[in-house]
Amino acid sequence: MKKYPIIGSHVSMNALEKYLIGSVKTAINDGANTFMIYTGPPQNSNRKPTSELNIEQMHEILKEHHLDPKDLVVHAPYIINISNPVSQSTWDFSVEFLKKEMQRCDDIGIEILVLHPGAFTKGDPNQALNKLIQGLNEVFKENYKTKIALETMSGKGTEVGINFDQLSFVLNQVEEKERLGICLDTCHMNDAGYDLNNWEAIKQEIDQKIGREKVLVFHLNDSKNPLNSHKDRHENIGYGTIGFDNLLKILWDEDFKEIPKILETPFVNEQSPYKAEIQDLLNKQWSDPFKNSK
Structure with missing residues (x-):
């Protein structure tokens, strides 16, 4: 029986930990019931065969x-910019490499690929x-099972996808609408x-x-x-300007119960913060877990 909420973290995948074996074991050790990975280095195109x-x-x-x-998630590499x-x-490179990432997700059996919209x-x-x-339409010509989730961005530099109006425009114009969704990043939204x-x-606007x-x-x-700083610098849960209570409210929102x-x-x-952060969020009580380090 599935447990809620569905929460995990971005975990590594490397040779030392036997790739995906290490990824799933790290998540379980952290008390998670999902996780996100890169299928290879996010800053280059070097990739191990999925086999x-x-x-x-x-x-x-x-x-x-x-x-x-x-419930598992892959994050597309940063070098893709189909905008x-x-x-x-x-x-051209970004479209072709995104196709390869989609195929790798299909091979692994992960059905959500988070993509930065680009700049x-x-x-x-x-x-x-x-x-x-145009790029999404080209990628969706291939018959992948994986869906793309466009990530909400903070607006630094020349990023696009920084508000619901821009994302709505893309979602409405793309041909294969059922294969495209969004990823709500709370830091970026703030x-x-x-x-x-x-x-x-915000839910009403969504x-x-x-x-x-x-x-x-x-x-x-x-x-x-x-708020509205357009900086994109993540902070540990409860130590930033959004605050523990707001993030807790989103995590436990019944309207998004099924969403990882x-x-x-x-x-x-x-040191990884995820075990402590997951425990606090599941307990619904902030323990100031890094008080001697922050």
Whole structure:
């Protein structure tokens, strides 16, 4: 029987820990019932063949611990920018590499791929959004099982996808609408100007402009910066400007009960914070877990 809420973190996948075996074991040790991974380094295109990642063993461990593979998430690498309207070579590379990432997700058996919408660099936002739609349409010509979740961005630099109006435009214009959703990142939303003290009002805007059914995953992060700062600097749960209570409210929101929530908070003294943060969130009580380190 599935346990709620569905919460986990971004975990590593490396040779030392036997790739996906280590990923799922780390999540279980942290008290999580989901996790997110990169399928390879986020800053380059070097990738191990999926046949070497111990996929079958990962699924055996998932089954043994009653974790649902449909709740798992992959994050696309940062080098993909299918919103780039000024460099055809960058756009072409990004589309082809995104196709490869989608295939890798299908191979692993993970059905949610979080993608940063990209940036317009020397173009303009409207050009970028149209290139994003064009790129998604090209990727969706292939028959992948995996869905793409466009991540809400903070608005730093020339990013797009920084508000629900931009995301709604993409969701409405893309051809394969059922294969596209969004990832709500709480730090990015705060830094883009969405006041999470007013969560019910934000939900109403999601309903009106996006559709609640389009929310495929949350990134649950506090923020080091104030509202509307456009900075994108994640903070540990309870130590930032969003605050523990607001993040707790989102985690336990019955309207998003089935949606996985992923922590991407910073390590503390080179140690993973996730076990302590998950425990606090599940206990609904902030314990100031890093009080001697912050």
